[in-house]
Amino acid sequence: MESPQDWPTGRLLSTAARLVEHAWAERLETVGLTHAGLIALHLLGEGARSQSDLARSARVQLQTMARTVERLERHGHVTRQRDAADARRVLVARTPEGAALLEQAQRLESEALPPVSDPAALRALLLEVVRSASGGRFPAS
Amino acid sequence: MESPQDWPTGRLLSTAARLVEHAWAERLETVGLTHAGLIALHLLGEGARSQSDLARSARVQLQTMARTVERLERHGHVTRQRDAADARRVLVARTPEGAALLEQAQRLESEALPPVSDPAALRALLLEVVRSASGGRFPAS
DNA sequence: GCTGGATGCTCAGCAGGCTGAGGAACGAGG
DNA sequence: CCTCGTTCCTCAGCCTGCTGAGCATCCAGC
Numbered sequence: 001m002e003s004p005q006d007w008p009t010g011r012l013l014s015t016a017a018r019l020v021e022h023a024w025a026e027r028l029e030t031v032g033l034t035h036a037g038l039i040a041l042h043l044l045g046e047g048a049r050s051q052s053d054l055a056r057s058a059r060v061q062l063q064t065m066a067r068t069v070e071r072l073e074r075h076g077h078v079t080r081q082r083d084a085a086d087a088r089r090v091l092v093a094r095t096p097e098g099a100a101l102l103e104q105a106q107r108l109e110s111e112a113l114p115p116v117s118d119p120a121a122l123r124a125l126l127l128e129v130v131r132s133a134s135g136g137r138f139p140a141s
Numbered sequence: 142m143e144s145p146q147d148w149p150t151g152r153l154l155s156t157a158a159r160l161v162e163h164a165w166a167e168r169l170e171t172v173g174l175t176h177a178g179l180i181a182l183h184l185l186g187e188g189a190r191s192q193s194d195l196a197r198s199a200r201v202q203l204q205t206m207a208r209t210v211e212r213l214e215r216h217g218h219v220t221r222q223r224d225a226a227d228a229r230r231v232l233v234a235r236t237p238e239g240a241a242l243l244e245q246a247q248r249l250e251s252e253a254l255p256p257v258s259d260p261a262a263l264r265a266l267l268l269e270v271v272r273s274a275s276g277g278r279f280p281a282s
Numbered sequence: 283g284c285t286g287g288a289t290g291c292t293c294a295g296c297a298g299g300c301t302g303a304g305g306a307a308c309g310a311g312g
Numbered sequence: 313c314c315t316c317g318t319t320c321c322t323c324a325g326c327c328t329g330c331t332g333a334g335c336a337t338c339c340a341g342c
Contacts, residue, residue, distance in 0.1 A: 004271050008247075010161050010254045011180060012267040015200050017158030018329070019274035020151050025297095025330090036298060039152060052320055059145075059156050064299055066321070071297085088307050088320040113151045114273040116266055125263045126153040130145050132255040133160035159299070166300085166327095177328060193290055205329055207291065212327085229290040229337045 024112035031104050036068045041094060041102045048093040059138050077101060165253035172245050177209045182235060182243045189234040200279050218242060
């Protein structure tokens with residue numbers, strides 16, 4: 001009960017994620033990004049996308065993504081503007097500063113995961129989990 | 142970039158954890174517990190433990206555990222009292238209600254992880270990650 | 283004894299998830 | 313047209329992580 005060995009797998013998953021996220025966040029701090037911000041910046045790609053589109057891709061709720069984007073905008077990493085063609089949408093695009101940051105940050109991100117005996121197997125298993133748990137909640141992403 | 146397949150492993154880990162946690166929380170809601178509360182309740186065992194002790198075991202900060210315990214107390218799942226032997230400590234113990242809830246909740250927790258091709262391998266790999274990422278941050282847990 | 287470091291806790295405040303409620307715009311159908 | 317359902321977004325509020333600051337207590341060493 002005291003040791004992680006005896007924990008249920010779900011709890012192990014959450015804990016591992018949190019620990020890795022922390023290491024990751026520490027590095028990102030040096031370039032002035034949070035991990036959620038990096039994901040959003042990454043998903044943006046070259047063109048502009050709507051917030052709900054980003055949210056679906058990132059597997060988070062629209063409200064969560066809206067706040068992340070708002071923070072990125074406040075720091076000058078992205079711009080937001082109403083879509084002229086569909087006034088419900090807000091189009092988000094990277095600024096040059098955002099693009100520059102993204103490039104630095106991506107190099108840091110890959111270093112955050114501690115070395116593990118079989119990285120490919122870990123990836124494959126996590127992918128299985130994501131796929132099967134995304135069902136319904138984030139359709140057609 | 143759009144699909145999880147192309148994500149870095151750390152991001153996959155976080156996403157998988159969040160999705161599983163969500164499924165888990167949904168079930169726990171039916172018995173009136175949050176996932177953090179369940180962990181604390183579980184780690185308590187039969188006897189009383191101090192908050193910092195619980196925090197170390199759960200791999201969270203003392204402040205986080207304090208708030209979780211405070212919530213459990215508010216709902217009548219645990220009791221808190223100053224340690225007579227060391228007045229800095231707060232001793233936390235399960236109430237009978239808390240113990241009853243725990244038993245129900247543990248059955249639910251195990252169902253939350255979606256079936257995966259090699260559960261044992263997933264466990265083993267996650268355990269590696271937790272072990273190597275706990276270093277320094279949560280000594281001698 | 284007293285002082286000073288270590289330890290346990292609380293308070294305040296931030297970021298990132300979530301839900302629920304409600305407003306504005308689009309679009310299909312009567 | 314106009315209505316009604318859907319979609320996109322915002323606002324408010326909760327829970328869980330985190331940090332930093334500050335307080336009380338203990339204990340070792342002088």
